[in-house]
Amino acid sequence: MFVQTVQLAIEKGLVNFEVLSIDSVKIRANASSKKDKSIDGLNRLEDTIKEKLTRFMDDVDRDERRDEEIEALRRQEARVVEAKEELRKRIEKKKEGKSGKELEKIEKNEKINLTDFDSHTMQQANGEINPAYSMTTAVDAHHDIITHFQINEEDNDGKALVPVIEGSREKCGQSHEIVAADAGFASLDNYEKLAAMNQEALIPDRRYDVDRRGVQKKGAFDTYHFTYCPETNWYQCPHGIPLFFSE
Numbered sequence: 001m002f003v004q005t006v007q008l009a010i011e012k013g014l015v016n017f018e019v020l021s022i023d024s025v026k027i028r029a030n031a032s033s034k035k036d037k038s039i040d041g042l043n044r045l046e047d048t049i050k051e052k053l054t055r056f057m058d059d060v061d062r063d064e065r066r067d068e069e070i071e072a073l074r075r076q077e078a079r080v081v082e083a084k085e086e087l088r089k090r091i092e093k094k095k096e097g098k099s100g101k102e103l104e105k106i107e108k109n110e111k112i113n114l115t116d117f118d119s120h121t122m123q124q125a126n127g128e129i130n131p132a133y134s135m136t137t138a139v140d141a142h143h144d145i146i147t148h149f150q151i152n153e154e155d156n157d158g159k160a161l162v163p164v165i166e167g168s169r170e171k172c173g174q175s176h177e178i179v180a181a182d183a184g185f186a187s188l189d190n191y192e193k194l195a196a197m198n199q200e201a202l203i204p205d206r207r208y209d210v211d212r213r214g215v216q217k218k219g220a221f222d223t224y225h226f227t228y229c230p231e232t233n234w235y236q237c238p239h240g241i242p243l244f245f246s247e
Contacts, residue, residue, distance in 0.1 A: 006171050009145045019141040020176035022164055022185065024157050029119035029131040036111040036121055036131065039091070042084050049077045079114060087112040122155040136160040138168040140176070147172050157184040161203075162193050178202060 009015050037045065056062060056070050087110065094106050113119050119131035134152040139145065148167035152160050161181065169175045179194070179201040186206045194201050225238040235243045 003171050006145070006147055007173075009140075009143075010172060014143040015140040015145050015147065015172065016142040017140065017172070017174060017176045018178065020147070020165070020168060020179045021139045021141050022136065022161065022179060022181040023139075024134055024136040024152070024160060024184070026122050026124050026155065027133045027135060028124065029113070029116045029133060031113050031115035031119055031131040033113075033121065033130055035114040037083065037087075037114060038108065038111050039084065039087060040108075041111075042080055042087065046077065046080045046084075049073050049080065053077070083112050083114055083117065086117050120154055134160075136164045138164050141180075157181075158187045158190060161185045161190050162197075165197070165199065175199065 006015075053070060053073050056066055056073070059066060062070075090112070091106055091110050094110065095103055098106065111121060113121075113131045116131060119133060121129060122132040122134060123129050124132060132155075134155045136150055136152060136157065137146055138148040140147050148164055148171055150160065150164055150167060165175075165179060177200060179199055181201070181203045183204045183206045186203045190203070191201075221238060226243070227236045228234075229236060229242075232242070233245065237243055
């Protein structure tokens with residue numbers, strides 16, 4: 001139905017294929033961050049549930065209320081087992097091409113939300129960190145017609161850029177003259193891919209965006225303000241003092 005709507009908009013001249021504007025939005029999931037669990041957290045929770053089940057099952061005086069509690073615990077246990085299977089799939093997928101400390105970090109830090117498996121922990125515009133969804137949308141700027149949208153597996157605009165452009169091309173049957181996006185979509189890899197796709201784009205470099213807003217990590221002494229002098233093989237600091245290499 002969405003593709004048919006896009007095609008109808010093209011037929012009516014509402015899409016002119018000049019500028020394709022791309023941006024992402026984070027939509028908070030209907031789930032609590034307290035339900036985010038790592039593999040270790042899920043294992044501990046599963047052990048706790050089994051311990052409660054054993055205690056309730058051994059209770060010779062248990063009544064109907066206890067039977068209901070046992071059934072609820074069994075459902076919770078099944079949910080935890082399901083969550084572990086899904087989380088391990090995610091971890092294995094992220095481990096591809098990684099090694100050493102990166103593998104340990106992924107195993108330790110990757111989490112899943114017990115309420116909503118599909119959500120991911122993300123920092124939102126107000127600074128809060130919550131289970132959420134990252135959605136990237138491509139819009140033809142002529143009449144603000146959405147030509148493609150996608151839900152991303154992670155909060156990474158850089159990875160979303162090329163897939164959303166390709167998705168728009170597939171649904172429209174042709175490409176736009178120019179793609180416009182903010183610095184969050186910028187990366188050397190994306191610039192190279194856009195060149196290979198023969199796609200003109202207006203995407204500012206992330207470093208430029210940081211400088212424009214004056215939020216360098218180390219202020220005046222950020223590495224960006226140090227100048228390299230190839231003739232003498234030294235750097236010049238923001239105060240004009242040369243910094244020589246030393247063994």
